Amino acid sequence: MSWVREFDFAVMTGHAFQVLLGDDEPRAALAAVRAALTDGGQFGFETRDPLARAWESWTTETPVEVAAGAAASTRMTRQVRSVDGEIVVFTSTFDVPKESAPRHGDSTLRFLGADRLGMFLAEAGPAVDERYGDWAGGPPGEGSPEIITVARRTPA
Template identity: 85%
Template sequence: MRPRTGPPDIGCARLDPGAGMLEQARRRPELDIEWILGDLGSMSWEREFDFVVMTGHAFQMLLGDDELRAALGAVRAALTDGGQFGFETRDLLTRAWESWTTETPVEVAAGAGASMRMTRQVRSVDGEIVVFTSTFGVPGGSAPGDSDSTLRFLGADRPDVFLAGAGPAVDERYGDRAGGPPGEGSPEIITVARRTPA
């Protein structure tokens, strides 16, 4: 999140509920960022930021309608008038989870020339809700570790329904990370919304 005012040397704030993620992030002391452990429900910012972003498909971890509305309300409160909110979610219609199998590993760079292998195995699909297990390991290394996750996949029109209720109006919409147009077959719903005056 980028603050609205202050001298040029003031940086950003990162809010994250994962202590481990923040521990890793703090290893970059050259970044001018305030690292905050918590979630949107634990903060009460009012018109503090020009831009708020949810990265890494974090938007999909808002599983219930009430949870999603509360998060969007907190984002709107944190934005200045005209401030923007950016987020991405995988499009329900592309059914991305169907390619998540133990036979389709993903290689992730782990630094210093090392890599980590990740596989995902879907446990259940119930409408928009997908439960799966990710398995992480270093090729030829120690025993892999598992992490269980639950994500919500929204159809292309669904984010706008929740945004309309919370206040931010859609400014821009993309269908992939290269800035391609949204629509049938695009893997992502990438949205930039703007807080408009009440």
């Protein structure tokens, strides 16, 4: 009896793929996903397209308001500290209503292009079924904000 559960469909959301900073991390993650999928099972995930250069708008002059239901909204700003190839290091600042001081969080993200993503997928085994450039199903390519990938496990 196997205690490993297999899935017909798995997703990774919230740009979580971007926290896989070294080459070993996406390889291990995709190998684990492939192992967890049934033959023909699909894996969907998104990452920001580096060609859109989203980090260039992450400044203290471009705040994002995050609504909190009936409570007052929280104001978030991001300040890029460094860009080194695919790696972007930044600080997020959250101004939370009714708190005496802002909260700060440091983050590092990897902006992999479609070719590099394809390379990691080809190594791990899930074959790309579909790829989109935004959440409306638009085509990927220069200027699209996302690389949304749906990959399928092919039979061994």
